[in-house]
Amino acid sequence: MAELNSPGLTFTCDPERGTFSLYPLGPCPRPVENARIELVYRSGGRQYRFLKNSWQTFAPGAAGSVIESPHGLQRCLVIYCGADQQGVTASIEFRLAEESPLLFWRVMIHNRSGRPVFIDRILLLEAGERFGGRVGLEDTAPGQAAFYSNGWQSWNYSAAYSGGEAQRRTNLGFLEAPMYINPATPQTRKAGEVSADFFGVIGDREGRCGWLAGMLSEKQHFASLHGLLEPPLGLRLWAAGDGAQLDPEERISTDWAVLQPVGLDDPEPLLPYLLAAARENTVPAARSVPAGWCSWYQYYQNLSAADVRANLAALAHLRRDLPLDLVQIDDGFEAQIGSWFDFQPAFPQGVAALAAEIAEQGYQPGLWLAPFIVHPRSRLAREHPELLLRGKGGRPVSSGFNWNAITWALDLTRPEAVDFAAQVIRTAVQEWGFPYLKLDFLYAGGLSGNPHNPRLTRAQALRGGLEALREAAGPQTFLLGCGVPLGPALGLFDAMRIGADVSGQWEPEWMRIKPFFRREPHMPSVRNALQNTITRAMLHRHWWTNDPDCLLVRPDSRLTLAEVQSLAAAVALTGGSLILSDDLTSLPAERLKIAQALLPVTGRRCRVIDWFDRQTPERLRLDLSSPAGAWSLLAWFNWQDHPVDFDLHPEAYGLPRGSYSFCSFWDETVGICSPGEARHFAAVPAHGCVLAAVRPVGPGAAYLGGSLHISQGLEIERWDEQPGGLKAGFRLPRRAEGSVFVQILRPTFTASLGSQPLLPEQVLPGCYRFALQFEGQAELTIDWG
Numbered sequence: 001m002a003e004l005n006s007p008g009l010t011f012t013c014d015p016e017r018g019t020f021s022l023y024p025l026g027p028c029p030r031p032v033e034n035a036r037i038e039l040v041y042r043s044g045g046r047q048y049r050f051l052k053n054s055w056q057t058f059a060p061g062a063a064g065s066v067i068e069s070p071h072g073l074q075r076c077l078v079i080y081c082g083a084d085q086q087g088v089t090a091s092i093e094f095r096l097a098e099e100s101p102l103l104f105w106r107v108m109i110h111n112r113s114g115r116p117v118f119i120d121r122i123l124l125l126e127a128g129e130r131f132g133g134r135v136g137l138e139d140t141a142p143g144q145a146a147f148y149s150n151g152w153q154s155w156n157y158s159a160a161y162s163g164g165e166a167q168r169r170t171n172l173g174f175l176e177a178p179m180y181i182n183p184a185t186p187q188t189r190k191a192g193e194v195s196a197d198f199f200g201v202i203g204d205r206e207g208r209c210g211w212l213a214g215m216l217s218e219k220q221h222f223a224s225l226h227g228l229l230e231p232p233l234g235l236r237l238w239a240a241g242d243g244a245q246l247d248p249e250e251r252i253s254t255d256w257a258v259l260q261p262v263g264l265d266d267p268e269p270l271l272p273y274l275l276a277a278a279r280e281n282t283v284p285a286a287r288s289v290p291a292g293w294c295s296w297y298q299y300y301q302n303l304s305a306a307d308v309r310a311n312l313a314a315l316a317h318l319r320r321d322l323p324l325d326l327v328q329i330d331d332g333f334e335a336q337i338g339s340w341f342d343f344q345p346a347f348p349q350g351v352a353a354l355a356a357e358i359a360e361q362g363y364q365p366g367l368w369l370a371p372f373i374v375h376p377r378s379r380l381a382r383e384h385p386e387l388l389l390r391g392k393g394g395r396p397v398s399s400g401f402n403w404n405a406i407t408w409a410l411d412l413t414r415p416e417a418v419d420f421a422a423q424v425i426r427t428a429v430q431e432w433g434f435p436y437l438k439l440d441f442l443y444a445g446g447l448s449g450n451p452h453n454p455r456l457t458r459a460q461a462l463r464g465g466l467e468a469l470r471e472a473a474g475p476q477t478f479l480l481g482c483g484v485p486l487g488p489a490l491g492l493f494d495a496m497r498i499g500a501d502v503s504g505q506w507e508p509e510w511m512r513i514k515p516f517f518r519r520e521p522h523m524p525s526v527r528n529a530l531q532n533t534i535t536r537a538m539l540h541r542h543w544w545t546n547d548p549d550c551l552l553v554r555p556d557s558r559l560t561l562a563e564v565q566s567l568a569a570a571v572a573l574t575g576g577s578l579i580l581s582d583d584l585t586s587l588p589a590e591r592l593k594i595a596q597a598l599l600p601v602t603g604r605r606c607r608v609i610d611w612f613d614r615q616t617p618e619r620l621r622l623d624l625s626s627p628a629g630a631w632s633l634l635a636w637f638n639w640q641d642h643p644v645d646f647d648l649h650p651e652a653y654g655l656p657r658g659s660y661s662f663c664s665f666w667d668e669t670v671g672i673c674s675p676g677e678a679r680h681f682a683a684v685p686a687h688g689c690v691l692a693a694v695r696p697v698g699p700g701a702a703y704l705g706g707s708l709h710i711s712q713g714l715e716i717e718r719w720d721e722q723p724g725g726l727k728a729g730f731r732l733p734r735r736a737e738g739s740v741f742v743q744i745l746r747p748t749f750t751a752s753l754g755s756q757p758l759l760p761e762q763v764l765p766g767c768y769r770f771a772l773q774f775e776g777q778a779e780l781t782i783d784w785g
């Protein structure tokens with residue numbers, strides 16, 4: 001037995017039996033006990049298993065030696081194992097962080113067998129009664145065990161499931177599998193069996209705690225998890241070996257695996273893990289959150305240079321109303337996916353001239369590219385078929401059905417294929433003049449097949465390709481990743497699409513057919529985009545800037561006003577990029593107002609109160625403060641297909657019991673509730689939301705909210721209350737027009753905005769609405785003498 005101790009965790013292991021245990025300080029979660037590790041590999045056509053029932057220790061490392069790492073001081077234990085009958089040796093390294101409640105471990109393999117071996121799988125954790133140990137949640141009441149599943153790549157449905165629910169998967173089988181399925185991750189459809197990629201959390205909804213298991217990086221291997229929620233509970237985490245060849249005398253190490261105890265109601269339940277993964281991948285300091293326009297969801301592939309110019313002109317015309325900084329040309333300019341240097345007839349001068357015009361108008365030019373995927377009718381497929389990833393029969397491997405064809409992919413284990421992709425990026429940045437790139441369909445660089453270099457895993461091939469893209473773009477270029485497995489992308493992208501595409505409708509359909517497609521979890525639709533906007537909100541600004549996909553506000557889509565409001569509220573409260581994708585030449589003022597209210601973007605990450613409690617959470621909370629005090633923005637989403645009455649209880653969002661004012665953004669109503677009381681919202685429309693600023697009621701003059709900005713308060717830059725009155729300074733980087741609500745507990749007063757007298761409207765006793773209109777800055781003066 002060996003032991004490691006840190007302030008929050010105790011680790012023990014039994015090398016003779018090949019098990020390890022982790023004991024957290026508090027009562028919940030309970031310890032993970034007698035967890036196992038296993039290496040599965042092939043040699044000479046036979047499969048071998050190693051490390052499962054004994055680590056065959058021959059030289060125990062110094063237990064408790066202290067190491068300095070990017071994660072601070074770590075207590076460290078190395079166990080030297082082997083050799084097995086073939087002559088393969090391994091070592092297992094465990095580390096406990098001094099400053100955070102994390103166990104790190106990794107398995108290193110050294111092939112001393114004299115012939116090549118092929119790694120199938122490195123099981124890093126197998127825990128639970130089902131496997132002769134414990135996962136620490138065995139006391140969970142029936143039906144209360146749940147598992148948060150992070151999806152494979154940007155578009156994959158991510159959610160917390162209870163034991164009674166089957167995991168949401170696509171029914172579009174072979175057409176979509178290459179896009180949405182990591183072949184190493186089990187695709188069970190049985191209730192109570194949930195898989196995940198990269199990281200996941202198993203927990204107790206009633207006990208309010210759980211364990212996070214996952215990897216700090218995916219530079220070496222893709223990792224999968226399996227959560228078994230029907231007693232006996234189980235949790236497994238493994239690295240996919242992909243059958244990669246390990247030559248004699250060569251070594252390979254897994255990325256670091258981690259375990260973290262999770263408090264489900266902590267303000268940031270996954271924080272230690274998220275920070276450690278950010279450090280491990282040297283995630284750079286966050287840049288400003290993009291606010292811009294994108295062509296895709298209005299024009300799709302029917303885009304022309306004239307459309308871009310018309311929107312650029314409209315944007316410049318609207319500059320004082322809608323201060324966006326980015327104009328991003330999406331798919332539709334290139335002659336074909338893979339013919340990146342040829343253009344569509346609608347782009348007769350290519351895109352360089354457009355980039356120049358966009359920059360001249362003061363906007364950042366952005367361009368979409370999909371450098372790893374190849375259309376069969378592209379120049380790349382024709383001229384460089386040797387760069388394609390091929391399968392067993394020598395035929396190009398499918399990367400899924402896109403653009404009306406089964407598409408192919410580059411074999412990134414070929415240096416020339418990586419060079420080709422990097423050349424596309426260099427050209428876009430250096431010759432065409434795009435400092436912002438949306439790099440899409442990057443999962444195509446991580447497909448399985450028969451790669452040119454059989455010594456590389458899929459994760460190594462993809463990570464190498466992604467690093468080459470970043471290198472080609474240079475450190476200054478803003479890179480948005482899309483359709484990319486999250487782990488290998490860490491540290492290389494400024495922003496990341498974290499969910500499915502939006503579209504002009506709530507639910508997916510195909511060629512106007514709804515019944516079969518309605519339940520598809522990844523197909524474009526606002527419902528599907530919102531799913532991950534909320535369930536992956538916690539990644540924002542720890543790993544990158546989240547991109548929730550575009551905001552559509554136009555009235556001629558098939559979205560109801562309530563659906564547009566829900567999209568806007570989720571985009572605003574989760575704090576990610578704000579990219580509008582409507583035809584700006586014809587947007588009516590009342591819809592423009594919705595987008596306008598989101599500017600400037602706050603960039604702030606909200607809490608998802610019920611992230612572990614239901615597949616699609618309903619409750620968001622964003623705590624803010626201004627010179628006029630602190631408040632919370634609370635949102636509640638009605639995911640039902642019919643209107644629902646809703647009672648907003650501040651306590652249900654973790655706010656202390658007390659008296660609060662409520663200012664509801666979409667209907668501009670205010671109310672005051674006494675302690676324990678809820679604010680009632682009658683008939684919240686189907687797919688609509690309640691979005692309210694909630695402030696503790698105080699004795700003096702108080703700002704309650706308003707319609708100038710969706711934060712209902714960040715527009716305030718000064719708040720001076722004096723014996724004779726109040727001066728409130730407003731600032732927004734645009735024209736602003738709307739209502740503000742102020743509590744004034746005085747019988748008489750006068751009000752003005754600058755030198756303009758204002759006529760307040762009393763909406764409640766002691767509560768007044770003022771209609772304001774200004775550009776940039778304004779001062780509201782209230783005089784009660």
Ligand code: 9PG
Nearest residue numbers: 179296330331368401402403440482501
């Ligand atoms: C451009 C688009 C937009 C969009 C991206 C991505 O499953 N599919 O067939 C599928 C097609 C397109 C797609 C996602 C999935 O959209 O997310 O924003 O850039 O490409 O073609």
